[in-house]
Amino acid sequence: MKKLSIVDIANHLNVSKTTISFILNGRAQEKRIGKELVERVQKFVDEVGYKPNSLAKSLRTGKSNIIGLMVEDISNPFFASIARLIEDRAYKNGYKIIYCSTDNDTEKTRELINMFRDRHVDGYIIAPPEGIEDDISSLIKDGMPVVLFDRHLPKVNTDFVEIDNLFSAYNATMHLIQQGYKNIGYITFASNQTQMQARLKGYKDALEENNLKPFIKEIVFSRDEELIMGPLNTFLKKHKNLDAVFFGTNHVGTCGLKVINSLGLNVPDDLAVVSFDDYDVFKLFSPPVSAIAQPIEAIADSVITVLLNKLNTLSQHISSQSIILKTDFHIRGSSKKAEKPVAVTQ
Structure with missing residues (x-):
């Protein structure tokens, strides 16, 4: 069965696609769209099981509510524990996490960053390999919030969280x-x-x-x-x-x-x-x-707190933080x- 688009819904109900878009994005009241029409559209959408395209929605709204998390090896207990805690905090704040392993491979990391760019993720949390400075600098230059953890890149001016x-x-x-x-x-x-x-x-x-x-x-x-x-x-x-x-x-x-x-x-x-x-x-x-x-808990908490602050602040000119945490022996x-x-x- 062909996946329905907003145009298909508009044609079937003989309503403009702009009106359909406003209704599906919860802007009917703001645009003074009648209650009866809203109910008719909602009823049809429920009947056909229409699901909006998340990528198209992110292009319209400028937000995907997805954070990209890149670690050295997600099977390593250290990174797995941190990823899990970050995911929980992010989810409570309305964000989902996509994570992946870089294997400390510069070229693989570059490809993964490009994949995240294509998915329009809102922010990046990265344990960076060597040689990725230009790619991360490019993200920052484009206004993308980036937080590094476990290690930092001396030539890249961005927030990082690590231990002593x-x-x-x-x-x-x-x-x-x-x-x-x-x-x-x-x-x-x-x-x-x-x-x-x-x-x-x-x-x-x-x-x-x-x-x-x-x-x-x-x-x-x-x-x-x-x-x-x-x-x-x-x-x-x-x-x-x-x-x-x-x-x-x-x-x-x-x-x-x-x-x-x-x-x-x-x-x-x-x-x-x-x-x-x-x-x-x-x-x-x-x-x-x-x-x-x-x-582990303090690292995860610091990383997601710093990133959420960046995501929730319009200004891109907040000075970068270097958070150094103590360990237990x-x-x-x-x-x-x-x-x-x-x-x-x-």
Whole structure:
């Protein structure tokens, strides 16, 4: 069955398409359209089950009430939790969310931004990969509200929400040093993104302060665990002198725990473990893994609050906000040295 248009309805009822459009968009009273005609149009629309074209409506009204949310990987527990909370807040404020994964791929992100443009989304929430500066600057130039989160682009002047990555990594590394560990490895994804660079610097700063040597392994980002576990395995076998390891993300961390198990290493006796991004798996591991927990609710709340403020303000010249949130460091059994029993003399 052919989908009806406003023109079809107008022709069937012998009424102008402009009048039909006003009625369907709730402007009948404003345009002084008679009650009887409104009821006749509504009755016919109900009978045929007419649904207005949302894209055509957004072109008329200038609003789609849709927000585009772009994250690195929607299956990652960190991004999935944030997306869910953002979706709930947005829905309560009359907006729906379309989300997608960029896989940290610049070209894919560019295509997704163009798709969102075609859908006339009202605003963008993006965890941006590298190399996307011009595309995001173009959105901002066209008056589109954009909020970045998890990381920012130094050359792009827009709102962003992130955590204090440098201090969080520094603090976790200092914990390992204070526990007496001296050969501390740092395993992470190879990335020039602001949050990853800040974590690396936090680790290096703590070691430098204590005259300790860094052992760094940067792995190419992949969703395929085998492509992460392979280089990780090689690194740990090569550096058998390591007594502790700090994982830069939970994805690297879960792969790391599998490799540690496969090598028959005991945590923390053979190798102490700390990871960024707390995760249920870390609490279930034996012993439970010490981890830096990002404030998921606060991140989601800040992101959607900033975007809704931009959407509800006509002026495009509000100064950009940089919101930096604190993390919690949960110390568990994976990074604590067992206290040696004190010999008791009779």
